[in-house]
Amino acid sequence: MIGIVNYGAGNIFSLTSALERLDIPFGMVNTEADLDKYTHIIIPGVGHAGAAMSKLEQTGLVAPIKALKKPVLGICVGMQLLTEHSEEGNADMMNIVPVKTRLFDKNQGIKIPHMGWNNINHKNNSLFEGVENLTQFYFVHSYFIEYNPTFDIATANYGKPFSAAVQKDNFYGVQFHPEKSGIAGERLLKNFSNLKQ
Amino acid sequence: MLSKRIIPCLDVKDGRTVKGVNFVDLKDAGDPVELAWQYAQQGADELVFLDITATHERRGTTIEMVKSVARQLNIPFTIGGGITTIADAEALLNSGADKISINSAAVRNPKLIEDLAKAFGVQFVVVAVDTKLVDGKNMVHLNGGRLITELETEDWILKAESLGAGEILLTSMDHDGTKNGFDCSLLDKVARSINIPVIASGGAGKVEHFTEVFLETGVDAALAASVFHFGEIPIPYLKSELKKHNIPVRL
Numbered sequence: 001m002i003g004i005v006n007y008g009a010g011n012i013f014s015l016t017s018a019l020e021r022l023d024i025p026f027g028m029v030n031t032e033a034d035l036d037k038y039t040h041i042i043i044p045g046v047g048h049a050g051a052a053m054s055k056l057e058q059t060g061l062v063a064p065i066k067a068l069k070k071p072v073l074g075i076c077v078g079m080q081l082l083t084e085h086s087e088e089g090n091a092d093m094m095n096i097v098p099v100k101t102r103l104f105d106k107n108q109g110i111k112i113p114h115m116g117w118n119n120i121n122h123k124n125n126s127l128f129e130g131v132e133n134l135t136q137f138y139f140v141h142s143y144f145i146e147y148n149p150t151f152d153i154a155t156a157n158y159g160k161p162f163s164a165a166v167q168k169d170n171f172y173g174v175q176f177h178p179e180k181s182g183i184a185g186e187r188l189l190k191n192f193s194n195l196k197q
Numbered sequence: 198m199l200s201k202r203i204i205p206c207l208d209v210k211d212g213r214t215v216k217g218v219n220f221v222d223l224k225d226a227g228d229p230v231e232l233a234w235q236y237a238q239q240g241a242d243e244l245v246f247l248d249i250t251a252t253h254e255r256r257g258t259t260i261e262m263v264k265s266v267a268r269q270l271n272i273p274f275t276i277g278g279g280i281t282t283i284a285d286a287e288a289l290l291n292s293g294a295d296k297i298s299i300n301s302a303a304v305r306n307p308k309l310i311e312d313l314a315k316a317f318g319v320q321f322v323v324v325a326v327d328t329k330l331v332d333g334k335n336m337v338h339l340n341g342g343r344l345i346t347e348l349e350t351e352d353w354i355l356k357a358e359s360l361g362a363g364e365i366l367l368t369s370m371d372h373d374g375t376k377n378g379f380d381c382s383l384l385d386k387v388a389r390s391i392n393i394p395v396i397a398s399g400g401a402g403k404v405e406h407f408t409e410v411f412l413e414t415g416v417d418a419a420l421a422a423s424v425f426h427f428g429e430i431p432i433p434y435l436k437s438e439l440k441k442h443n444i445p446v447r448l
Contacts, residue, residue: 011291013267013291017269111394115417116202116242136200177273
């Protein structure tokens with residue numbers, strides 16, 4: 001059963017709706033003790049990364065999340081929380097995946113936010129099982145996670161390559177919104193729920 | 198590569214989908230939730246719901262309809278109409294809307310754009326602009342084109358961007374409902390002048406109009422209603438035609 005970290009960072013109705021459509025059971029994580037109730041943990045998030053990190057800190061869940069050995073999936077800003085630092089609010093993040101979250105550079109002739117469907121080049125990680133390479137996912141973000149070959153499990157290109165998905169041990173992050181990415185996104189959520197402990 | 202988006206727009210009134218010709222003569226084209234689901238199956242990239250009665254009748258958008266849509270839909274959607282406060286927007290966000298679109302409320306109170314962007318992020322805030330040519334100038338209009346403002350369209354869009362709009366939905370009232378094609382010259386000027394995505398709206402009648410707007414302007418998405426609702430342009434066919442012109446689309 002999936003536990004969704006409930007720290008007040010934006011809308012989770014779409015995520016819970018997607019899990020319901022997929023018959024994946026879920027519950028909410030409000031306290032450290034709640035983390036033990038679930039086999040898999042999702043950290044959602046939209047909006048401002050610095051503000052999201054402050055909210056997460058207020059729940060007292062940062063240290064317990066860092067100590068988890070079960071599969072954890074950060075989505076969008078939830079993924080950025082896994083990184084070392086974000087330029088959004090110049091804020092330190094949880095530093096689980098030692099990469100940086102940076103602002104897209106409009107001088108590259110790209111529009112910001114990066115909004116819409118973009119294809120990803122994935123590296124056959126089990127998170128992407130059954131997802132054809134170069135499938136498109138739905139992105140909406142102004143900050144991105146710098147490409148690092150050690151942690152990158154899927155790359156997208158916008159102005160330059162960035163990490164659409166990362167993994168370090170049991171921690172996974174996706175920049176796109178699987179709950180809004182059609183059938184491929186639903187498959188990814190299903191794959192995550194099937195990851196072994 | 199980032200795809201150009203195809204966005205069916207569902208104008209809703211009393212929980213039903215309608216589309217006016219030049220915003221009068223409303224026709225009923227079905228249940229919004231079912232229509233939304235069908236569009237997702239057909240390959241629509243995103244949907245926009247506009248509660249067209251909301252502004253002048255002062256009715257809020259139906260939270261229940263938004264929730265029903267979010268439960269069934271696996272693609273993003275925007276909701277607009279009658280949003281004048283942070284609380285209105287928050288209720289929609291919590292009901293599963295990915296973005297909200299504001300129009301008259303932003304013109305009357307530009308600070309609303311700033312407040313919404315600060316509260317929920319720029320990605321949540323679409324500023325919809327209805328424009329009409331008056332004495333050779335593109336002027337912002339309100340209330341479905343019934344009310345002219347003193348704002349010149351291009352100036353207003355620049356201001357909206359600087360206040361925190363994440364996207365511009367630009368509807369040409371002169372083209373809307375005519376099926377004679379998008380206002381490519383204005384759309385291109387606007388798309389080049391700002392650094393946020395632009396959705397083209399108003400005038401789509403055939404496949405060539407979509408090809409034209411993507412080849413000739415810098416817009417990121419194209420929105421239409423009746424050509425989709427009445428099946429005149431099937432979305433899979435539209436996308437395959439766009440692809441033939443090397444326009445990046447999601448198939």
